[in-house]
Amino acid sequence: MPRPTDHLDARLAPEQRTELLLRHMTLEEKIGQMCQYVGETSLGRADNADEITGYALALGEKVELVRSGRVGSFLKVPGPVEANFLQDLAAESRLGIPLLIGTDAIHGHGMDLAAATIFPSPIGLAASFDTNLAERVAACTAREMRATGFHWSFSPNVDIVRDARWGRTGETFGEDTRLVAELGAAFVRGYQGSALGREQVLACAKHLVGGGAPENGLNGAPAEISERTLEEFYYPPFERAVAAGVYTIMPSHNEVGGVPCHADRRLLTERLRGRWGFQGFVVSDWLDIERLHSVHRVAATRRAADALAVRAGVDMHMHGGGFFDSVRELVVAGELSLERIDAAVRPILKAKFALGLFEDCRAHGDRIQSVVLCDAHRALALEASRKSIVLLANDRGVLPLGGVRRVLVTGPCADDQSLLGDWARLQPSENVVSVLAGIRAAAPDGTRVEHAPTGPVGGMTDSQIAAAARAANAADVIVAVLGENSLRDNPERTSGENVDRASLDLPGRQCELLEALAASGKPVVVILVNGAPIASEAVARHAAAILEAWEPGMYGGTALGEVLFGVTNPSGKLPMTLPRSAGHIKAFYNQRPSTHHRGKLRFAATDPWYRFGHGLSYATIAYRGLRAASTLRAGDALPVEVTLENTSQRAAEEVVLLYLQDLYASVTRPVLELCAFQRQRLEPGQTCSVQLVIPPEAFSLLDVDLERRIEPGEFRVVAGSGALEHRVWVE
Numbered sequence: 072m073p074r075p076t077d078h079l080d081a082r083l084a085p086e087q088r089t090e091l092l093l094r095h096m097t098l099e100e101k102i103g104q105m106c107q108y109v110g111e112t113s114l115g116r117a118d119n120a121d122e123i124t125g126y127a128l129a130l131g132e133k134v135e136l137v138r139s140g141r142v143g144s145f146l147k148v149p150g151p152v153e154a155n156f157l158q159d160l161a162a163e164s165r166l167g168i169p170l171l172i173g174t175d176a177i178h179g180h181g182m183d184l185a186a187a188t189i190f191p192s193p194i195g196l197a198a199s200f201d202t203n204l205a206e207r208v209a210a211c212t213a214r215e216m217r218a219t220g221f222h223w224s225f226s227p228n229v230d231i232v233r234d235a236r237w238g239r240t241g242e243t244f245g246e247d248t249r250l251v252a253e254l255g256a257a258f259v260r261g262y263q264g265s266a267l268g269r270e271q272v273l274a275c276a277k278h279l280v281g282g283g284a285p286e287n288g289l290n291g292a293p294a295e296i297s298e299r300t301l302e303e304f305y306y307p308p309f310e311r312a313v314a315a316g317v318y319t320i321m322p323s324h325n326e327v328g329g330v331p332c333h334a335d336r337r338l339l340t341e342r343l344r345g346r347w348g349f350q351g352f353v354v355s356d357w358l359d360i361e362r363l364h365s366v367h368r369v370a371a372t373r374r375a376a377d378a379l380a381v382r383a384g385v386d387m388h389m390h391g392g393g394f395f396d397s398v399r400e401l402v403v404a405g406e407l408s409l410e411r412i413d414a415a416v417r418p419i420l421k422a423k424f425a426l427g428l429f430e431d432c433r434a435h436g437d438r439i440q441s442v443v444l445c446d447a448h449r450a451l452a453l454e455a456s457r458k459s460i461v462l463l464a465n466d467r468g469v470l471p472l473g474g475v476r477r478v479l480v481t482g483p484c485a486d487d488q489s490l491l492g493d494w495a496r497l498q499p500s501e502n503v504v505s506v507l508a509g510i511r512a513a514a515p516d517g518t519r520v521e522h523a524p525t526g527p528v529g530g531m532t533d534s535q536i537a538a539a540a541r542a543a544n545a546a547d548v549i550v551a552v553l554g555e556n557s558l559r560d561n562p563e564r565t566s567g568e569n570v571d572r573a574s575l576d577l578p579g580r581q582c583e584l585l586e587a588l589a590a591s592g593k594p595v596v597v598i599l600v601n602g603a604p605i606a607s608e609a610v611a612r613h614a615a616a617i618l619e620a621w622e623p624g625m626y627g628g629t630a631l632g633e634v635l636f637g638v639t640n641p642s643g644k645l646p647m648t649l650p651r652s653a654g655h656i657k658a659f660y661n662q663r664p665s666t667h668h669r670g671k672l673r674f675a676a677t678d679p680w681y682r683f684g685h686g687l688s689y690a691t692i693a694y695r696g697l698r699a700a701s702t703l704r705a706g707d708a709l710p711v712e713v714t715l716e717n718t719s720q721r722a723a724e725e726v727v728l729l730y731l732q733d734l735y736a737s738v739t740r741p742v743l744e745l746c747a748f749q750r751q752r753l754e755p756g757q758t759c760s761v762q763l764v765i766p767p768e769a770f771s772l773l774d775v776d777l778e779r780r781i782e783p784g785e786f787r788v789v790a791g792s793g794a795l796e797h798r799v800w801v802e
């Protein structure tokens with residue numbers, strides 16, 4: 072039989088081509104499109120090795136499956152050579168449908184490529200409060216992916232995090248719904264462009280819902296969230312991603328209220344497709360359909376689990392055998408309809424057409440040469456690092472460093488790749504500027520930079536601590552680079568996926584090191600390298616200045632060196648409240664009014680260490696005026712003008728945060744809620760006005776029946792850290 076070719080006419084719309092192709096497909100070929108497998112050579116890698124081998128198929132079996140058109144997608148494909156190898160196999164199948172190759176390129180394409188542009192972890196990007204930057208980062212990642220034969224990024228992670236114990240906090244945009252929603256939408260725009268084409272990749276908003284709210288911070292544990300809190304805080308970033316056209320959605324590992332998300336039809340079909348209008352496809356998370364049977368126990372057999380998930384709305388199964396056979400049996404037995412199969416396959420095929428995979432799905436050597444790690448991408452990585460660093464404290468004015476002769480750099484994160492963060496493999500050393508190297512490069516003539524090496528985050532010896540303390544005595548200033556290590560390839564990592572924390576303090580012997588350094592009497596600047604927040608009494612007590620670097624990516628060292636010596640003025644702000652300890656969880660800024668009205672902790676301060684939105688600058692920015700109408704018609708937006716003056720001699724970038732408080736309402740409302748934000752550059756001495764718009768829905772609430780409406784009444788508009796206030800009456 073000759074191969075059908077009518078769907079190959081690239082002049083036709085993806086929808087038409089999809090229908091033409093569907094008509095030629097057998098049931099097996101259709102179900103094949105719903106199946107995803109891991110690339111063979113990932114076997115044996117450190118992360119998830121057991122889970123991969125446990126569920127993987129032998130190479131020969133997998134080759135046969137692809138050749139027979141029973142595979143739609145792959146993940147964990149280690150590089151362009153294997154990507155092309157798999158596509159060649161797919162091309163041999165009866166219909167030659169190309170494979171969709173996905174990866175977790177959440178802050179650069181660092182999981183499956185030996186060398187790529189690595190940006191700050193998403194929590195650092197969030198600290199920039201710069202949606203345009205986020206969009207460019209995702210677009211750049213998409214270009215590197217397409218050049219190397221990848222088409223789908225499992226990102227953005229739009230989980231809201233109010234519990235920093237969760238080891239995956241670093242891969243999120245933090246605690247605030249508006250910030251998360253705006254950055255998530257920016258990522259979607261960056262990955263997918265204004266229309267899918269040959270430079271774009273599919274985005275994936277995850278983990279629906281409550282992935283960032285597991286009990287005790289334990290990844291995958293139940294998320295107990297009230298319907299109101301889901302509606303107010305957890306759903307909106309997903310709804311926003313859908314409005315931005317996100318093509319795929321990944322449910323979360325966890326259950327909410329007794330229903331595992333992978334089995335939740337009300338969530339994955341009624342809400343996602345019915346209410347929000349989602350048009351793409353839902354991919355299960357890693358082995359989560361299997362866990363409906365093996366962990367959640369809502370399905371007595373594996374086959375029942377597959378049926379439950381597909382009926383709930385899962386369209387593609389992430390990784391491994393078994394699913395294909397179950398689904399075929401279910402259809403043959405009349406337990407799953409053919410319509411349901413077509414509905415799952417349609418958006419998968421449409422994506423392949425829209426991405427141009429039928430015309431070209433492969434990696435190309437020349438594109439890899441010209442695109443991956445090109446100068447523009449490297450420059451963007453540095454820009455992102457610069458904007459993500461948050462100056463938490465500078466009480467004694469020790470920063471920026473000036474006129475110092477001897478700087479001692481020490482600490483476990485000073486000279487390694489911990490600044491790359493999770494979801495990136497170790498990179499070639501010439502592509503990464505460590506903190507030590509960055510400080511050396513930025514130090515002016517006459518400043519000597521010395522290094523006292525310590526062991527890794529988890530293992531420092533007595534003699535290393537003693538040597539660092541001795542070196543401290545001879546220095547003018549000490550830079551202690553402390554924190555976590557969430558690197559994928561590090562079996563000793565202290566945070567990251569499936570590495571959650573009972574304490575937010577510095578792991579290992581880092582506090583001891585800090586105390587020994589402080590005993591020298593010399594000022595200690597602490598640089599924190601971490602994805603999930605650190606809260607440390609020792610840092611609070613001993614540091615003369617604290618820089619929260621997050622995991623600043625491949626050029627984090629360069630940016631930190633510049634910040635230390637004042638070449639770059641720090642401008643990031645916290646996208647997450649830092650509690651004082653794990654015992655202070657939950658600490659988030661948009662709390663209900665009664666949170667702090669009576670209870671006081673007996674042996675500790677009750678308030679957070681640093682609140683959402685905190686971040687200092689070397690410049691002084693005065694908030695001079697806030698202008699807005701004093702009455703507003705319900706349903707209208709409120710334009711607001713904030714006047715700023717840079718009263719210092721340094722150029723600065725100020726992130727203007729605008730908050731809203733509904734003063735009296737029929738239900739309790741948060742004490743403050745971020746309603747608009749904007750980054751603004753100010754030259755020395757410059758005065759300027761920033762125009763922001765508070766969108767109409769920011770004035771709405773969910774009434775006692777969970778119906779959204781706007782109640783007339785007075786609202787407080789607050790700019791920055793409370794310097795300016797304005798009242799507006801909504802009619």
Ligand code: BGC
Nearest residue numbers: 146175225277324356357568
């Ligand atoms: C994570 C997902 C990720 C997937 C594939 C899972 O363990 O929860 O976020 O996309 O693995 O790597």
